[in-house]
Each structure stands twice: as C-alpha cells, then as structure tokens.
Amino acid sequence: MRIKKKIRAIVGLTIIFIPFFCFALNIREEIKERKIPTYLIENNSYISLKSLLKILGAEDSWGRVEDRIFIKHQDIEIKFKINSTQVFLDKKVEYLGVPVKEVEGEILIPVDDFDRILSGVSVASSVSKEPSSKEETIVTKNKSFIILIDPGHGGSDVGATGYYGLKEKDVNLDIAKRMREYLEKELKGNTSVKIYMTREEDVYVSLPERVQMAKDIRADVFFSIHTNSSLSRSPDANGFETYYPGVKEDLAFLPSSPPSEVLDEEVKGDTSLLNILNDLNTTSAVDESRILADFVQERLAERLLTPDRGTRRRGFYVLRYTPMPAILTEIGFLCNPNVELNLRDAEVRQAIAEALAKGLLDYLKFRNVI
Numbered sequence: 001m002r003i004k005k006k007i008r009a010i011v012g013l014t015i016i017f018i019p020f021f022c023f024a025l026n027i028r029e030e031i032k033e034r035k036i037p038t039y040l041i042e043n044n045s046y047i048s049l050k051s052l053l054k055i056l057g058a059e060d061s062w063g064r065v066e067d068r069i070f071i072k073h074q075d076i077e078i079k080f081k082i083n084s085t086q087v088f089l090d091k092k093v094e095y096l097g098v099p100v101k102e103v104e105g106e107i108l109i110p111v112d113d114f115d116r117i118l119s120g121v122s123v124a125s126s127v128s129k130e131p132s133s134k135e136e137t138i139v140t141k142n143k144s145f146i147i148l149i150d151p152g153h154g155g156s157d158v159g160a161t162g163y164y165g166l167k168e169k170d171v172n173l174d175i176a177k178r179m180r181e182y183l184e185k186e187l188k189g190n191t192s193v194k195i196y197m198t199r200e201e202d203v204y205v206s207l208p209e210r211v212q213m214a215k216d217i218r219a220d221v222f223f224s225i226h227t228n229s230s231l232s233r234s235p236d237a238n239g240f241e242t243y244y245p246g247v248k249e250d251l252a253f254l255p256s257s258p259p260s261e262v263l264d265e266e267v268k269g270d271t272s273l274l275n276i277l278n279d280l281n282t283t284s285a286v287d288e289s290r291i292l293a294d295f296v297q298e299r300l301a302e303r304l305l306t307p308d309r310g311t312r313r314r315g316f317y318v319l320r321y322t323p324m325p326a327i328l329t330e331i332g333f334l335c336n337p338n339v340e341l342n343l344r345d346a347e348v349r350q351a352i353a354e355a356l357a358k359g360l361l362d363y364l365k366f367r368n369v370i
C-alpha cells in the first residue's frame with residue numbers, strides 16, 4: 001500500500017491534472033482509510049450499502065427492486081439480494097459465507113465476503129475522500145429468528161378425509177399447535193426465536209396468502225404440515241415424507257393458487273419474467289430447505305413405525321414462492337384406516353408434533369440460531 005499512499009500524495013498535489021486513479025479494490029483497506037463505520041452481527045463485520053457504494057464510487061449508478069440490489073461499477077454489473085448469499089458479477093456467481101442483511105432499514109454488506117469477491121475489481125479512487133470524524137463499531141441487536149408454522153388447508157378446504165371421517169385440516173392444525181407449544185417450552189427464555197402460524201383456527205387461508213404472510217413477517221423458516229392421501233385413496237398407502245423445493249421463484253404478483261396442494265407442481269409463472277429473476281434466486285434457500293427436511297424426516301423416523309418415504313423435491317406452491325427455506329411434511333396417509341385411527345389418538349399427534357419440533361430444533365442448532 002506504500003505505492004498507493006505515494007500516488008495519493010501526488011494526486012493531492014496535482015489535483016487538477018490527475019483527478020482520478022484506478023486501484024485494485026481492497027474493501028478492508030478502504031474501510032480503514034475512510035474510517036467507515038462497521039457493524040458487528042454474530043461476529044461478522046458488515047458495512048452499510050451506502051458505504052459500499054461510496055467505496056465503489058457508484059452512488060449514482062445503482063438501483064433497488066424489492067429485495068434486489070443492482071450496482072453498475074465501471075463495466076461490471078454487481079447484483080445481489082437481501083437475505084441471499086449469492087452475488088453476481090456480470091454472469092459469474094459468487095457465494096457469500098453469510099447473507100446480505102437488512103436491519104432497521106439499513107442494508108448491510110458482509111465485509112470479508114465482499115472483500116474477497118471484489119478483490120479482482122478495480123475501484124475509482126479520487127482525492128475527494130472525506131473521512132468521517134469518528135470511528136465507531138456499532139453492535140446491532142440480532143434480528144429475531146422467525147418460524148412460520150403452516151397447518152395445511154382449513155375452513156372450506158378440508159384436505160384429505162379418512163374412511164371414518166377424520167379431516168386433514170383438523171389433524172394439521174392440532175399437530176401445528178402442539179408443535180408450537182413444544183417449541184415454546186423448549187425455547188423458553190430464548191427471546192430471539194419467534195413462532196407464528198398461518199392460521200390458528202379452522203379458517204380458509206389461500207396459498208398466496210400463506211406465502212404473502214411469510215414474506216410480510218420475514219420468516220426465516222416456513223414449515224408446512226400436511227396429512228397425505230394417495231390419489232386412488234388406497235387403504236394400503238403408508239408412510240411419511242418431507243418435501244423441499246426444487247426451485248424458488250420470486251414474483252411481485254403471486255399466481256393464483258390451485259385449490260389443493262396436490263396440483264401445485266403444475267403452477268407456472270410468466271417464464272420471461274422468471275428468467276430475469278431466476279439468476280438472483282436463492283439456491284441457498286433451496287439447499288437450506290433440504291437440510292431442514294433431512295433433520296425433520298430423521299426425527300419422524302425415530303418416532304413413527306410407518307415407512308420412511310424420505311425427503312423429496314417438489315414444487316408445492318408454498319415451497320416454490322416463499323423466499324426462505326421451506327418444507328412441507330406429510331405425516332401419514334389419512335386414506336389408510338389404520339393410520340386414521342392412530343391419528344385420532346392425541347398421544348400419537350403429540351409424538352408427531354414433538355418429532356417435527358425436534359427436527360426444527362436440530363436445524364436451529366445446526367445453524368447456531370440456538
């Protein structure tokens with residue numbers, strides 16, 4: 001950096017003749033030199049988007065569309081998304097160790113990751129640097145980790161119905177409530193985790209409403225609970241499975257939902273729009289969903305004697321259109337009369353709820369949330 005300092009000294013003397021220089025970008029160095037405030041969250045250092053734009057000299061060449069940030073820096077387009085770990089340098093994808101965050105309206109950029117990613121990019125460095133007068137490190141409060149439990153169906157949408165008349169919507173809601181209760185008991189005193197439900201009673205909630213709620217409350221995990229039925233309502237159908245999305249789609253206007261989750265795979269959006277948005281999609285959210293699904297399936301396998309049908313990819317509406325990690329678990333086949341009788345037993349429902357909760361807790365531990 002000695003050369004750099006020398007150049008800057010020369011620039012200082014000959015400002016009229018050399019107003020502008022290009023240097024290899026070193027964000028950490030820039031933070032030090034410009035005395036840019038950093039924010040420490042869970043031991044990771046962040047700077048505000050404004051500071052990054054200042055470092056890049058891109059204060060006038062950036063844009064934001066919902067959660068997506070676009071920066072035009074010299075000839076390179078830098079794109080990333082809040083809560084995502086993907087960064088696009090033109091068409092090249094880079095991955096952050098921790099996602100870009102938004103805390104109290106401030107977009108926060110992880111320093112180390114961007115330092116690594118942008119090290120090959122040059123930066124316009126002019127003499128008009130204005131170091132701020134004070135150096136400060138602000139420790140922000142950690143954002144709560146928000147879990148949204150989604151009991152499938154409800155109200156006029158009954159879901160599957162058993163041979164003896166047990167309704168899926170009731171089983172899903174009861175298990176969801178037991179799961180929440182168990183989680184709250186286990187997380188007692190841990191105020192950083194908040195649990196919400198898409199419905200608390202027997203009411204109809206459309207699939208777009210469920211997705212919208214997940215977006216509105218900025219859920220970190222979407223956890224949907226269902227009870228299965230085979231298409232032919234076979235009394236021999238048996239087992240439990242947990243689904244994760246194959247792809248995430250982010251649409252400003254959610255497509256209307258099919259009446260039941262069975263047909264969700266057929267839902268397709270406007271593909272031209274999707275093509276534009278897909279490259280910013282969070283494959284990390286898909287990966288995280290799979291990890292969560294594995295934990296949950298493993299815990300169910302510990303408690304249930306029915307066949308383990310494994311974790312599977314599927315484009316259920318609520319998995320596809322929620323931006324966060326999302327799973328949908330089918331706890332058993334209601335069309336199987338034996339399963340139906342078991343599911344009438346509150347102890348069985350409690351055991352299933354606890355298994356689901358334990359799977360989620362395993363994931364929270366794995367991700368150092370608790």
Ligand SMILES: [Zn+2]
Binds near residue numbers: 168228261
């Ligand atoms: Zn269902």
